Amino acid sequence: MTFDQSKTRKVVIIGTGFVGASYAYSLVNQGIVNELVLVDLNKERAEGEARDLNHGMPFAFASPMKIRSGDYDECKNADLVVITAGANQAPGETRLDLAAKNAKIMKGIVTSIMDSGFKGILLVATNPVDVLTHVALEVSNLPKERVIGSGTILDTARFRYLLSEYYQVDSRNVHAYIIGEHGDSELPVWSHVQIGGVPIEKYGKITDVEKDPDMINIYENVRDAAYHIIERKGATYYGIGLGLARLTKAILYNENAIVTVSALFEGEYGIDNVYLGIPAVVNEYGVREKLELDLNENELKKLRESAAILKEMTENVMPKS
Numbered sequence: 001m002t003f004d005q006s007k008t009r010k011v012v013i014i015g016t017g018f019v020g021a022s023y024a025y026s027l028v029n030q031g032i033v034n035e036l037v038l039v040d041l042n043k044e045r046a047e048g049e050a051r052d053l054n055h056g057m058p059f060a061f062a063s064p065m066k067i068r069s070g071d072y073d074e075c076k077n078a079d080l081v082v083i084t085a086g087a088n089q090a091p092g093e094t095r096l097d098l099a100a101k102n103a104k105i106m107k108g109i110v111t112s113i114m115d116s117g118f119k120g121i122l123l124v125a126t127n128p129v130d131v132l133t134h135v136a137l138e139v140s141n142l143p144k145e146r147v148i149g150s151g152t153i154l155d156t157a158r159f160r161y162l163l164s165e166y167y168q169v170d171s172r173n174v175h176a177y178i179i180g181e182h183g184d185s186e187l188p189v190w191s192h193v194q195i196g197g198v199p200i201e202k203y204g205k206i207t208d209v210e211k212d213p214d215m216i217n218i219y220e221n222v223r224d225a226a227y228h229i230i231e232r233k234g235a236t237y238y239g240i241g242l243g244l245a246r247l248t249k250a251i252l253y254n255e256n257a258i259v260t261v262s263a264l265f266e267g268e269y270g271i272d273n274v275y276l277g278i279p280a281v282v283n284e285y286g287v288r289e290k291l292e293l294d295l296n297e298n299e300l301k302k303l304r305e306s307a308a309i310l311k312e313m314t315e316n317v318m319p320k321s
Contacts, residue, residue: 010035015085022241037074075116086126103317110139130275145286149262152277180306187302254284
């Protein structure tokens, strides 16, 4: 892989809450971008985060980068705009309530981004991410490959980590995917889990991996990870911050990396017109292609069920033009 070392790589982050700030910190630590702009409704918060990050530049791993707060006009020449802003789920509020509330917020944000003349890639991390990425696509009128959701990138990372803990191997040598909704209807693709290239049934000496109690427990801990973290510290942000940094590197450095992002389905697996988490090849143009895995009957059934849930929710909250 080759890339232009002299190219300016500009990222604008919309929202400087826990997720946005953790993502910005990850970008600084890894030296992924040359120019970073923080935008928030609370302008003082954005300015404070920018100052704090700048004061760490003498300790940064990579060469200096420009970090500042700004407004939506900064999006005009950005390579990538990442949206982390949105409302949190209130006590007693349903997921549909949250989706409707954040869909309105997303429409306003994306409209402001596009009014700047933005022509880059849009990456959405606000929850429910699959639904809101679809909203961003409709509002932006950008090509579908350039509107991406963070999808199940974090779920997949959690899955690989817990499997690595169980089998006592480096998580980088565990190949596994969580696909579908970033949420309760997500599913593990057990038929494609490999430990160092060896199928999990063979490596773990498991007769029926989908019914194995330990494997079920691992999956449930992946699915419910956010709930467990929120109970203990109020919010999750480090994991997704690092996941967004990984996606940013794949995009800005044209890596053609395979990551589980939320992408628009157009007939894959018999599913159409809905955003879902799926392994995809990602490069400087966005989603180059979606990988269509050879799923078993049960996995395909669960993926279609997940798609149906998200499709209904998306139809209910999509802003009317």
